[in-house]
Amino acid sequence: MNKYFKENINIKSELKVMNQSNDVAEIYIYGAIGGWFSETNANTIKQKLEEIKAKTISVFINSPGGDVFDSVAIHNLLVRHDATINVHIDGLAASGASLIAMAGDTITMPVNAQLMIHNAWTFTGGNKHELRKVANDLESIDKSVLATYMKRFKGSKEELQVLLDAETFLDAEQAIALGLADEVVEEVEKEDEEETNVDEDLTSKQNAILQKFSASANKVDSEQTKEQYKNFFDLFKN
Known part of the structure; x- marks a missing residue:
């Protein structure tokens, strides 16, 4: 069975x-x-x-x-x-x-x-x-x-x-x-009319989160970030 x-x-x-x-x-x-x-x-x-x-x-x-x-x-x-x-x-x-x-x-x-x-x-x-x-x-x-x-x-x-x-x-x-x-x-997509009714406050929160991560990213050395991502993906390769 x-x-x-x-x-x-x-x-x-x-x-x-x-x-x-x-x-x-x-x-x-x-x-x-x-x-x-x-x-x-x-x-x-x-x-x-x-x-x-x-x-x-x-x-x-x-x-x-x-x-x-x-x-x-x-x-x-x-x-x-x-x-x-x-x-x-x-x-x-x-x-x-x-x-x-x-x-x-x-x-x-x-x-x-x-x-x-x-x-x-x-x-x-x-x-x-x-x-x-x-x-x-x-x-x-x-x-x-x-x-x-x-x-x-x-x-x-x-x-x-x-x-x-x-x-x-x-x-x-x-x-x-x-x-x-x-x-x-795929999942049925919402009609355009429904998409325009998305809560504007939710969009604002999304933008705020993106800006927060963007600001944090600017404080990190770009080469260091690349190395971190490289190590991360190496985990999956292994």
């Missing part, structure tokens, strides 16, 4: 459909997915999708994952839907949630979001024959998981398998380089 999932399995699961119109609908998949983890499962997603007639569906994900079969089914439900599917990874799309993300016609990630991929795991018990069967079953599931990523992955199956074996966390740039995402998005 991956460490992140163990620590976050009790995150409150949330499934919402919002802003539905003839053009756009939004689905939020937050928290664990399927099985005994949450009510966010293939059946509930299916019911939601049957109600959506919009031409575009934006799917927002922040999830540590969950049941692999529910995740695969949700992936396939989204792929089959007539709407254009735009996936937005708000924070984390890990494990089964990353499989759902792969259903997107487009996949976007903020610079601080993460995508995590790994091999299937399970809880089990039994004699040697039962344990061997479970291992064989997991290998079969892994083939299905790998096939889902390979629809987008820019590389060989062997290269992808290395990442799955390592339980790999990817930032936005890494995910895009590997074909598992399409675009890095």
Whole structure:
């Protein structure tokens, strides 16, 4: 079991459909997915999708994952839907949630979001024959998981398998380089009208701070300052 999932399995699961119109609908998949983890499962997603007639569906994900079969089914439900599917990874799309993300016609990630991929795991018990069967079953599931990523992955199956074996966390740039995402998005910038309403007192304080540091800097020998910065950056190089 991956460490992140163990620590976050009790995150409150949330499934919402919002802003539905003839053009756009939004689905939020937050928290664990399927099985005994949450009510966010293939059946509930299916019911939601049957109600959506919009031409575009934006799917927002922040999830540590969950049941692999529910995740695969949700992936396939989204792929089959007539709407254009735009996936937005708000924070984390890990494990089964990353499989759902792969259903997107487009996949976007903020610079601080993460995508995590790994091999299937399970809880089990039994004699040697039962344990061997479970291992064989997991290998079969892994083939299905790998096939889902390979629809987008820019590389060989062997290269992808290395990442799955390592339980790999990817930032936005890494995910895009590997074909598992399409675009890095920044935080939404405030409109110009809002920016002009910034507290003038705050601006004054910022200027005062800058002037204070500028005044202090003038008292320090420039060559000494250069040497201090050099030593500082040398720490990182080492």
